[in-house]
Amino acid sequence: MRKLIAIIYTAMIGLLITGCGADSAMRKGDKFYALGEYYDAADQYKKAYSQTKSKDKPLRGQRALKLADCYRRINYTQKAIGAYQNAVRFKQADSTAMLHLGRLQLKNGSYKEAEKTFKTLEDSMPRNILVKNGLQSAQMAPKWKAEAQYSGYTVKKQDLFNSRRAEYSPMLAGDDYNQLYFSSTRSQAKGDELSGITGTKNADIFFSQKDDKGKWSKPEAIETDLNTEFDEGACVFTPDFKTMYLTVCKTDPEYPRFAQIATAQRSDASWGKATELEITKDTLSTFAHPAISPDGMWLYFVSDMPGGLGGYDIWRVEITAHGLNSLENLGAPINTPGNEMFPTFRPNGDLYFSSDGHPGFGGLDIFIASPNKDGVYVIEHPGAPLNSQGDDFGMTFEGLHNRGYFSSNRGDARGWDHIYSFEKQEVVQTVKGWVYEKDGYELPEALVYMVGNDGTNKKLSVKGDGSFTELIDPNVDYVFLGTCKGYLNHTEELRVEPVLESEEYVLQFPLASLTAPVLIRNIFYDFDKATLRQESTMALDSLIELLNENANVTIELSAHTDYRGSAAYNERLSQRRAESVVNYLIEHGIAADRLKPVGYGKMKPKTVKRKLTETYPWLKEGDVLTEEFIKALDEEKQEICNQLNRRTEFTVLRTTYGMDAKSADAPSSEPVQPQPGR
Known part of the structure; x- marks a missing residue:
């Protein structure tokens, strides 16, 4: 009898300790849950659930419900489903819990079980959009999976x-x-x-x-x-x-x-x-x-x-x-x-x-x-x-x-x-443009206006490298206007034809400075003469295009020689060469009063820009190619410097040509947007 009493007493103490332990775990779990610490809360709720007497079904169901909620929040899908099913078994799952269970069954790919759950909810939550969409998901997901290919x-x-x-x-x-x-x-x-x-x-x-x-x-x-x-x-x-x-x-x-x-x-x-x-x-x-x-x-x-x-x-x-x-x-x-x-x-x-x-x-x-x-x-x-x-x-x-x-x-x-x-895999047509200073670097502050004959009208910012990328559509004519404060505008046109494979079109926007001389590359004259050679036509036509794009600009067109020969001779030769270029421009429609030809001879030797040092690393930014500087170099480098000095440039004089008196003080800060087909 004493042994039996001892056993009963020990069991009662054990049950009492177990019950207290479960309650303590629940209190700890509730504290973690209130702080949003669902992983730690789940650990405590699991302890409490396992220590709850099996015959106390309502309490086990309530604790299973809290455990399920934590597992759901930390993406322990299968454990959450098991805990919700325990809450259902102990009759403690309300409609909200059943909705969570159905959504978790979807997430687990258990579509037949999810369909049963959502159909059960149709009566208790007939107008709930999540029940409606959940049932549709359960019924359609297998078909959607089969169509993945x-x-x-x-x-x-x-x-x-x-x-x-x-x-x-x-x-x-x-x-x-x-x-x-x-x-x-x-x-x-x-x-x-x-x-x-x-x-x-x-x-x-x-x-x-x-x-x-x-x-x-x-x-x-x-x-x-x-x-x-x-x-x-x-x-x-x-x-x-x-x-x-x-x-x-x-x-x-x-x-x-x-x-x-x-x-x-x-x-x-x-x-x-x-x-x-x-x-x-x-x-x-x-x-x-x-x-x-x-x-x-x-x-x-x-x-x-x-x-x-x-x-x-x-x-x-x-x-x-x-x-x-x-x-x-x-x-x-x-x-x-x-x-x-x-x-x-x-x-x-x-x-x-x-x-x-x-x-x-x-x-x-x-x-x-x-x-x-x-x-x-x-x-x-x-x-x-x-x-x-x-x-x-x-x-x-x-x-x-x-x-x-x-x-x-x-x-x-x-x-x-x-x-x-x-x-x-999609057929994507894009345009990538680069905006940079002529003979210089990218212009990250530039803007590009994009206009299409389909009604497109966009203002595009460029990235840090001066580039932009934009989606374009087939059968559309586009005009792009590159602009930047302190620089002349540049226009590019693009006709987009339909294609069978993705294609990227690349456009260049070299902008001429308003404040510094701009080199005109590939201008060639007959030896010791002012006669323009045929190879100069492309560069001259590009200059005409630039002047047409910037119709309120007047420029000084300057020609330069190297230091060899007398100053007077070089000045006369360079003046005639500058006039030859101006005459070509006038013959091709540029107004004479927008052009000022000047021959500087050897009076203005070239100043080296940073970009040029990439081609000739033995030069430094700011070097001036004077006679004294050149003669200190070896023979090969001397010839390179003489070639650099023999150049044709233009400098912007005014940006108000053709404007009335009211607007003559300053040009508009917003460029006129281009029109396709112009």
Whole structure:
């Protein structure tokens, strides 16, 4: 009897200790959950569930429900399904829990089970759009998968960028798209502690560089104060690549912190410390996943702030010189009661985003929003293999082509994301232009006006290397006007014919300075005479074209000789040569009062510009090719310098020719836009 009493007593004490342990684990779990630390909360809820008596079914069901919610939030899909099914078994799953279960079954590729779940929900939630779309997804996903071969997409996992942890939100950068930035929780990320939210290290931003042979380097973390011990991710750049927008997620042991958007500035090749960006005064909502519109005028982002359609919505706010302005929700058909996340733009203006609210395979699917002629967005689901039953998101494009990178957790049982490449074969016609100073370097401050006879009228900024790339359409006549403050304009025309394969047209915009002499290359005279040789025709015709493009300009046309021969003889020869060029221009329609011929002989030896030192590295910028300077060189270099001195140039005298008195003081700062066919 004593032994029996002891056994019963021990069992009762054990049950009491177990019950207290479960309650303690629940309290700890609830504290972690309130802070958004779902990984740590799940660990405690799991302990509590396992220590709850099997006969206490309602309590086990309630704790299974909390455990399921945490697993769902940290992408432990199969564990979440199991926990929700336990809640159903113990009759503790309400309609919301059943909706989560159905959506997780989609994400797991269990389409028949998902169909049953959503059909059960039709009675209790008859007008719920997520139930309707979930049922459609479950019924259509197998068919969509079977049609993957017709989508035109090729998808490949990129092991070079991936680790044994998570990589997500790749973003191409650089004038030639030769840099790839992405976020990763790999072991090289800063800090030693594991996140209570995910159970991994907090993410840092890493980058890889492509070399001249097209090979990507091993990814490295950004070695500046941009990365911290907290989470940094989902970065994007302004068109000039000077400002980075990114998501930062800080944690606090006392109260919940929500994701915020921050900015960082680039100085030379380094990124500075991130500064949080205040979009609204709301401190209880998430602001994340920034994207910049192709024109750089709008910041798109994701938020769960009040005023949305439910879950996370895509919003936008205008970027102005005075700050952010005109906050607006994109609304339907883009946003749904589900989650719309990770917006990004293809340079042609199409908005790509990920959603679990539209019909899809499950999890986050990638969708394309293209505006129609009325400005209304049309939503397209690009199908498999771009999309999968997992989360697919974070697109980045290599220019105007339909290729680049994205992230997905397909096939990863732990729910960790990895980087994939994608490409869809399309016939894409583009124009690439280069704006630079004649005999000089690129002009990154230039603007190009693009006008087409189909109604196209655009003002294009150039990149840091003076280039621009733009989509063009077949059967359209285009005119491009290159402009830059301090320089004359230059026009190029392009007729685009239909093609069967992608093609890029290249245009050059060499702009002549308004303040410095401009060399006219390839002007040749008969020896010791002023007679223009036939080989000069192309250069002279280009000068005529330039003067026609800049009709209010008058110029001084100057000819120069080397130091050999008397000053008087060289001056007379150079004057006759300058007059020969002017006469040619007049004969071809240029008004005589726009031209002033001057022969300087050997009075103005050439001053070396930096660009010339690339051809002749033994010269330095600023060297003046005087007789004394040349005679100090060896014989071969002397002859080169004499050739450089024998030149024909023009200098802009006025930019107000033909203007009336009211506008004679200064020309218009905005160039007249070209017209196709003129």
